[in-house]
Structures are given as C-alpha cells and as structure tokens.
Amino acid sequence: GRPARDVLLRSRPPADPDREHVFSVSVYRVRNAAGRTLGLVATTVDVTARERAQARLRLLHRAREMIGRTLDVERTARELVDVTVPAFADSAVVALTDAVLQGKAPELAALNGEMLLRCAAAGSTRADHPPPPTGSTLLPALFGPKLPSSVTTLPAEGAHPGSTPYGPRLVAPLSARGQIFGAVAFERRRGGEPFTPGDVDLAKSITTRTASSLENALRFTREHIVMTSLQSWPIGQERQTQRAAEIAQRCRPGGSGAGSWFDALPxxxxxxxxxVGQVERPGLSAVATMSRLRTAVQALTTLDLDPHELLARLHSTVLRLAREQKSLQGSIDEPTVHCTIAIHDPVSGHLDAARAGRSLFAIVRPDGTMDAAPLPMGPLLGGDGPPFACTSLVLPEGSTVCLASPAATREQGPTRRSLAAALAHPDHGPQQMADDVQHLLAPDRVLLVARTRHLPPDEVAQWNVPPELQSAGPAREQTQTRLQEWGLDIASSTAELVVSELVTNAIRYGAPPITLRLIRGETTLTCEIDDAALTAPHPRHAKATDEGGRGLYICATLAKSWGVRYREDGKTVWAELDSRTTGPDAG
Structure with missing residues (x-):
C-alpha cells in the first residue's frame, strides 16, 4: 500500500538496444471513493543524462581526492588506474617515458609524437584481456597512429597481439607546460557504449590532474618527503589542555619548509x-632545526622555568646547533629563530609570557578590548640574545590569547586593523576566531588561539599552614576530608603521607608564609606547597639509622611525578598522584 517513488532501474529499451538507459519509475495505487483498489499507475522518466552527469561529477571528485596523494610517480599512475577502472572504463593503461620513471626531468613534447613509453600501471576487469605487465614497452598501436596531443577517441577496430579485438577507446596525453610525461589509454568492452563528449571532458580533467601530480612528484619528491617527516604537528593537545584553555590550532601550508611550529603543552x-616559533631562512635546514627546537622546548618545560628563562636556554641551544652545522657543513648562515612562550595558570589566572623576535602576540579580553602588543619585540634566538621581553598579566576568565609565527616581511603580515577586526569578537569561539585570522597569515605560518579558563572553586582547596611541626596533622585531616568530598579513587593514606612530608619539609627548610593547595584533576590529584624560601629541595639517601631525610624520596616513590618551580618571592614544591595509585601497603 505504500507508493514507490523515484526507483532507478537500468535496462536496454527496444528503441535503443545498444545503450543502457536509466529510468526513474514511480508506482501508485488507485482507489475509488469507497477505498477499493482499482489498479496501479506507473510513471517512467528517462534520467540517463542526469545520472551519467552525476556519475561523472562523483568520479571527478573522487579523482581529485585520490590522485596525487603521494609524491611518487608510480603510485600516482596506480591511483589513476584505481580511480577509473571500472568506474570509467573496463581497462586502463598508464604509460610513462623512461626519463620520468628514472626520476629525471620530463622531455619536451615531440613534434612527431614518437618516444619510448613503458607501462607504469594497468588494470582490467576482463579475464580474457589481461593488462600488460608493469615496465614493459608498449606498442604504438595502443594509442593510435601516433601519440595524441589532446584527448582523442578511437573507433572499436584493430587487434591486440593475439588477435584480441579493441573496444571503444579513449587516449589522452599526460603533459603539463609543454612537457610530456606519458599517456593513458582507456578501453571499454567490445560492443560497449562509445565514449561521449562528456566522457572526453572528464578524461581531460582527470589526466590534467594526474600530469600536475606527476610534475610535483618529480620536482619536490626528495625535499618534500624529508620536510614532511620532520614537520610533524602535535595531536591530542586539546584533550590534554582543555581544563586550562580551549585550544584552536591552524597551519596554512605553502610547501616551502618555513620551519614554523606550535605547541600546547600541559x-x-x-x-x-x-x-609558537619559526626558524628564519626557510628550507630543509630550517625544518630540521625546528624539529630539534621543538624537542628542546618539550624537555625544558619539565624544569618549570619561567618563559624568559626558557627562551634563554633555547638561545643557547640555537647557538650550539649553529656551531654543529658550521663544523659539519662549513661556512653557512647561522639559524635565527622567532619564538613566543606563554604559560597560563587556571588557578590564579596569571599569564606569564616572553617573546623573542616578532611573532604575532595579541590578547582579547572578554569585554572585547584587544591588546595587539602586550610585549615588545625582542632579539632573535641565536642573535643578540638575552634579555628577552617578558610580562606577567592577570587575565579574566574567557580571555583569548592569539599566537602566530611571523611573515617573511612586515608587509605580508596582518595589519593591526585587520587583526583587530578578526579578533575583537569575544562572542566567537576559538575555532571561529582561528578561521578568521588564518586567512590573514602568510603561507607556511602557524596559528594558535587559546580561550583561557579558570578552575572552578570546588576543584581547588587551599589552606594557610602555620610554621609549626604540629601543622602536619591538621593538613592530613583536611586532605582526607577533601578527598572524600571529591570522591577521587586515591588511597587516603597515600595522599596523607605525601601531604605530610611536603608540609614537614616546608616547615623545616622553608620560610613562612606557607600555603598548601590541592588541585583536583580528572584522574589525578596535585599537591602543592608554597613557601618563601628559595632553597632547592633535593632527595637524600638516608642511612638505615637516620630518623629523617626520606621525605622527598617517599614523595617521589608514591607520586606519579614531582618537581619544584621558583617565583620571585619563593618556590612551589608539587607532587602529582594518579587516581589509580594504591596505598603504601598494597605490595
């Protein structure tokens, strides 16, 4: 009782038995006023032209997605065959010149169309007509009397070796800018439908795409592969840093190897x-230097250094890399690097930043006001060196921090007015802001947009600790109470022991004021103790008869990680416990 609408059926109608047609069929039930079924009404519409046009568009879209994904000549030829067989033809043969197969520059198109061609890729759906083997020399008859200079259709006549007849054929050159890379021959079964003018246009678009991909493969294969392997971008950082900031990252590719990078490190x-950073003088050497500097940044951030101290250490690293390159390669230009580092604390709302060079750095507050120059430009890493410009700001929640690598020249970078127009929209999310700013960047530049967040009050617990040894007991009790409220899967004895040792060490070796802070994470608990002393804590190897000296060793054993970071007015010793941590007597 349900009508069938627009059901597509394929058949060969008696009026045109040599061609397959596509019909759109709809069938409806006919009833009288009493509801009795009288019969059916069927309508049929020939939609062959529409369906073939849509099929050609789908094939062209697939060709643009599939062909040229790699910078390899033979794989590009294979991609052309995979896309067109059997969707476009029953068999396809891609032939390339010897020069192209050997990775040499392609030849200019010969006036007489005569040149040696070898099979680079072939495919066929016909069991009685196997394709030629890869690497074999192809007979000229496959492409007609001579190598075509444009897309050409050939009649279904002639014979392959072994008296195998040809079906309808379409041959097309693979050429770009007067250079010939080879040719491709498409064939349909004997008695199959001939190629139409629409098929000719489709083949021209596909072969043009293939020729462009072959040209890129020959020109950029070696350097592109090396730079691609070095210019690796971080993944999964949004998940790791989403409690502190909502991150949006963009890269505008250009293929020149600018040596730009971004990182959002928890x-x-x-x-x-x-x-965000960028190495001057783009090229393969710049990408290699960028890769080594990224590794250095990730290692230095584990030391809990301030941003300007991080830049100072990176400056020394750049100078060392320059000396190494000079000793290995002789007299070359020493690398210099633009770099901006900003550290956001979601507990206090502080943003500490330092800048070397002229990387783009802007801050947009929730009320829409924008500071396009919160830091002055500083010397380049590997150039004049420290001191680097630095600042410490307290940002309200919902502020947006925008970092981007600089353009090659000031004229290529975004103007202050265009940057303000793209960023001064606090109602836009980081992803939309990144989209608005990305088109202002020069090619091969990277962009990082972060919307700051503050931790909710129920995820942070903080107490002032009196500088007395008896304060360790109340600190343990407060820790146990807060763990029960939070419901973290952490043994209370483990957390109490770590807190007790941190508080005791701060009282004995630190200076007031002393503050204990617990930060709740999704799967972790961070215990921090602040004091006003700048003495560096370090684990001791206590003897069996010693009554003390095991505090930091206990913390390092029970905690997932621990460390210390310094401030102008003191230091913070922290320990991070995993929620899967078991009690000290679990073993």
Whole structure:
C-alpha cells in the first residue's frame, strides 16, 4: 500500500538496444471513493543524462581526492588506474617515458609524437584481456597512429597481439607546460557504449590532474618527503589542555619548509604552555632545526622555568646547533629563530609570557578590548640574545590569547586593523576566531588561539599552614576530608603521607608564609606547597639509622611525578598522584 517513488532501474529499451538507459519509475495505487483498489499507475522518466552527469561529477571528485596523494610517480599512475577502472572504463593503461620513471626531468613534447613509453600501471576487469605487465614497452598501436596531443577517441577496430579485438577507446596525453610525461589509454568492452563528449571532458580533467601530480612528484619528491617527516604537528593537545584553555590550532601550508611550529603543552598544576616559533631562512635546514627546537622546548618545560628563562636556554641551544652545522657543513648562515612562550595558570589566572623576535602576540579580553602588543619585540634566538621581553598579566576568565609565527616581511603580515577586526569578537569561539585570522597569515605560518579558563572553586582547596611541626596533622585531616568530598579513587593514606612530608619539609627548610593547595584533576590529584624560601629541595639517601631525610624520596616513590618551580618571592614544591595509585601497603 505504500507508493514507490523515484526507483532507478537500468535496462536496454527496444528503441535503443545498444545503450543502457536509466529510468526513474514511480508506482501508485488507485482507489475509488469507497477505498477499493482499482489498479496501479506507473510513471517512467528517462534520467540517463542526469545520472551519467552525476556519475561523472562523483568520479571527478573522487579523482581529485585520490590522485596525487603521494609524491611518487608510480603510485600516482596506480591511483589513476584505481580511480577509473571500472568506474570509467573496463581497462586502463598508464604509460610513462623512461626519463620520468628514472626520476629525471620530463622531455619536451615531440613534434612527431614518437618516444619510448613503458607501462607504469594497468588494470582490467576482463579475464580474457589481461593488462600488460608493469615496465614493459608498449606498442604504438595502443594509442593510435601516433601519440595524441589532446584527448582523442578511437573507433572499436584493430587487434591486440593475439588477435584480441579493441573496444571503444579513449587516449589522452599526460603533459603539463609543454612537457610530456606519458599517456593513458582507456578501453571499454567490445560492443560497449562509445565514449561521449562528456566522457572526453572528464578524461581531460582527470589526466590534467594526474600530469600536475606527476610534475610535483618529480620536482619536490626528495625535499618534500624529508620536510614532511620532520614537520610533524602535535595531536591530542586539546584533550590534554582543555581544563586550562580551549585550544584552536591552524597551519596554512605553502610547501616551502618555513620551519614554523606550535605547541600546547600541559604542565603540572593544570597549567598550559603555549609556544609558537619559526626558524628564519626557510628550507630543509630550517625544518630540521625546528624539529630539534621543538624537542628542546618539550624537555625544558619539565624544569618549570619561567618563559624568559626558557627562551634563554633555547638561545643557547640555537647557538650550539649553529656551531654543529658550521663544523659539519662549513661556512653557512647561522639559524635565527622567532619564538613566543606563554604559560597560563587556571588557578590564579596569571599569564606569564616572553617573546623573542616578532611573532604575532595579541590578547582579547572578554569585554572585547584587544591588546595587539602586550610585549615588545625582542632579539632573535641565536642573535643578540638575552634579555628577552617578558610580562606577567592577570587575565579574566574567557580571555583569548592569539599566537602566530611571523611573515617573511612586515608587509605580508596582518595589519593591526585587520587583526583587530578578526579578533575583537569575544562572542566567537576559538575555532571561529582561528578561521578568521588564518586567512590573514602568510603561507607556511602557524596559528594558535587559546580561550583561557579558570578552575572552578570546588576543584581547588587551599589552606594557610602555620610554621609549626604540629601543622602536619591538621593538613592530613583536611586532605582526607577533601578527598572524600571529591570522591577521587586515591588511597587516603597515600595522599596523607605525601601531604605530610611536603608540609614537614616546608616547615623545616622553608620560610613562612606557607600555603598548601590541592588541585583536583580528572584522574589525578596535585599537591602543592608554597613557601618563601628559595632553597632547592633535593632527595637524600638516608642511612638505615637516620630518623629523617626520606621525605622527598617517599614523595617521589608514591607520586606519579614531582618537581619544584621558583617565583620571585619563593618556590612551589608539587607532587602529582594518579587516581589509580594504591596505598603504601598494597605490595
């Protein structure tokens, strides 16, 4: 009782038995006023032209997605065959010149169309007509009397070796800018439908795409593969840093190997480090230097250094890399690097930043006001060196921090007015802001947009600790109470022991004021103790008869990680416990 609408059926109608047609059929039930079924009404519409046009569009879209994905000549030829067989033809043969197969520059198109061609890829759906083997020399008859200079259709006549007849054929050159890379021959079964003018246009678009991909493969294969392997972008950072900031990252590719990079690195205490940098003088050497500097940044952030101290260490690293390159390669230009580092603390709302060079750095507050130059430009890493410009700001929740690698020249970079027009929209999310700013960047530049967050009050617990040894007991009790409220899967004895040792060490070796802070994470608990002393804590190897000296060793054993970071007015010792941590007597 349900009508069938627009059902597509394929058949060969008696009026045109040599061609398959596509019909749109709809069938409806006919009833009288009493509801009795009288019969059926069927309508049929020939939609062959529409369906074939849509099929050609789908095939062209697939060709643009599939062909040229790699910078390899033979794989590009294979991609052409995979796309067109059997969707476009029953068999396809891609032939390339010897020069192209050997990775040499392609030849200019010969006036007489005569040149040696070898099979680079072939495919066929016909069991009685196997394709030629890869690497074999192809007979000229496959492409007609001579190598075509444009897309050409050939009649269904002639014979392959072994008296195998040809079906309808379409041959097309693979050429770009007067250079010939080879040719491709498409064939349909004997008695099959001939190629139409629409098929000719489709083949021209596909072969043009293939020729362009072959040209790129020959020109950029070696350097592109090396730079691609080095210019690896971080993944999964949105998940790791989302408690501190909502991150949006963009890269505008250009293929020149500019040596730009960005990082959003999670730090202890729910903090996040935002890093954007770029090596001067693009090329393969710049990408290699960028890769080594990224590794250095990730290693240095584990030391809990301030941003300007991080830049100072990176400056020394760049100078060392320059000396190594000079000793290995002789006299070359020493690398210099633009870099901006910003560290956001979601507990206090502080943003500490330092800048080397002229990387783009802007801050948009929730009320829409924008500071396009919160830091002055500083010397390049590997150039004049420290001191680097630095600042410490307290940002309200919902502020947006925008970092981007600089353009090659000031004229290529975004103007202050265009940047303000793209960023001064606090109602836009980071992803939309990144989209608005991305088109302002020069090619091969990276962009990082972060919307700051503050931890909710119920995820942070903080107490002032009196500088007395008896204070360790109340600190343990407060820790146990807060763990029960939070419901973290952490043994209370483990957390109490770590807190007790941190508080005791701060009282004995630190200076007041002393503050204990607990930060709740999704799967972790961070215990921090602040004091006003700048003495460096270090684990001791206590003897069996010693009554003390095991505090930091206990913390390092029970905690997932621990460390210390310094401030102008003191230091913070922290320990991070995993929620899957068991009690000290679990073993």
């Amino acid at each position: 730090l202890p205490g729910a903090r996040v480090a935002l890093v």
